[in-house]
Amino acid sequence: MLPVDPANKLSFHRCITGGDLVIVYERHDNMKAVKVCEGSILQNRFGVFKHSDWIGKPFGSKVFSNKGKFVYLLAPTPELWTLVLSHRTQILYLADISFVIMYLEVVPGCLVLESGTGSGSLTTSLARAVAPTGHVYTFDFHEQRAASAREDSERTGVSSLVTFGVRDIQGEGFPDEFSGLADSVFLDLPQPWLAIPSAGKMLKQDGILCSFSPCIEQVQRSSETLRSSFTDIRTFEVLLRTYEVQEVKIDCSEGDEGGILGSPPCKRRHRSSEESSRPEISFSTRIMAKPSGEARGHTGYLTFARLKCAS
Numbered sequence: 001m002l003p004v005d006p007a008n009k010l011s012f013h014r015c016i017t018g019g020d021l022v023i024v025y026e027r028h029d030n031m032k033a034v035k036v037c038e039g040s041i042l043q044n045r046f047g048v049f050k051h052s053d054w055i056g057k058p059f060g061s062k063v064f065s066n067k068g069k070f071v072y073l074l075a076p077t078p079e080l081w082t083l084v085l086s087h088r089t090q091i092l093y094l095a096d097i098s099f100v101i102m103y104l105e106v107v108p109g110c111l112v113l114e115s116g117t118g119s120g121s122l123t124t125s126l127a128r129a130v131a132p133t134g135h136v137y138t139f140d141f142h143e144q145r146a147a148s149a150r151e152d153s154e155r156t157g158v159s160s161l162v163t164f165g166v167r168d169i170q171g172e173g174f175p176d177e178f179s180g181l182a183d184s185v186f187l188d189l190p191q192p193w194l195a196i197p198s199a200g201k202m203l204k205q206d207g208i209l210c211s212f213s214p215c216i217e218q219v220q221r222s223s224e225t226l227r228s229s230f231t232d233i234r235t236f237e238v239l240l241r242t243y244e245v246q247e248v249k250i251d252c253s254e255g256d257e258g259g260i261l262g263s264p265p266c267k268r269r270h271r272s273s274e275e276s277s278r279p280e281i282s283f284s285t286r287i288m289a290k291p292s293g294e295a296r297g298h299t300g301y302l303t304f305a306r307l308k309c310a311s
């Protein structure tokens with residue numbers, strides 16, 4: 001488990017030990033979570049990596065296989081964990097997570113309620129955002145999912161910041177012990193409108209609720225319920241567009257120089273008399289950014305609302 005450093009931040013500034021979870025990074029679209037065990041190996045297209053070679057190295061180290069190829073051993077930060085965790089449910093991704101943390105105003109010391117826990121993708125980021133003095137209480141009615149998310153939180157080092165409960169939040173609401181104590185509530189439930197009255201009771205004055213729903217019909221129904229005790233109701237859809245930056249070779253043969261708008265002039269060399277009878281072919285390289293094919297489209301709608309002040 002990752003310790004809390006003297007500056008009270010979740011810290012990865014230490015060396016890898018047996019039992020740690022590391023993210024084995026080949027490239028940005030090829031990563032894998034691996035538990036380090038003395039005596040184990042990792043085998044991939046780069047060859048065989050001995051875990052024993054990893055122990056004692058700082059997180060972020062480059063390690064080599066028996067074939068001289070390398071991977072990086074990264075710390076399981078929430079950003080990376082979201083990309084490698086095992087999907088037991090649909091999950092929230094970086095774009096929605098970042099937006100949720102900001103619009104829910106989650107800061108160190110906050111008490112946050114969440115349901116459902118699902119695969120714990122959002123939970124891990126909420127936990128880091130409230131550290132070191134806050135706490136996340138997350139509920140799912142699916143016992144096995146709650147248990148798996150709890151185990152994951154031990155592996156990613158946030159277990160002391162999260163309590164996992166098994167409860168039907170749509171049917172029973174959040175436990176009364178949190179009444180008036182929550183800074184924010186996050187719902188990712190199939191019928192969030194059933195949990196909204198309870199969420200309202202849990203929030204402190206001015207507290208904020210966010211509900212994630214994949215369909216606009218769910219947003220409409222939730223918004224109707226929110227109107228009685230919430231204000232400032234706003235819905236967002238977050239779309240992320242990623243770009244791949246690549247070096248490309250451009251043919252700028254004679255007569256075609258600068259054929260692509262803004263391309264740099266080709267570097268030409270003097271040609272011999274024999275060569276000059278042949279048409280000249282020359283290339284220049286250029287850095288280009290093009291939208292990535294793996295960009296995600298619609299994930300869902302995020303509806304935020306602030307508890308009305310008691311008059």
Ligand SMILES: C[S@@+](CC[C@H](N)C(=O)[O-])C[C@H]1O[C@@H](n2cnc3c(N)ncnc32)[C@H](O)[C@@H]1O
Nearest residue numbers: 092116118119120121122140141168169170188
């Ligand atoms: C889409 S998943 C949540 C994913 C999560 N936000 C994440 O990022 O990993 C929805 C979860 O809600 C849980 N759920 C559905 N109905 C529930 C209810 N009435 N009470 C509590 N949890 C419920 C499901 O078991 C499921 O795990």
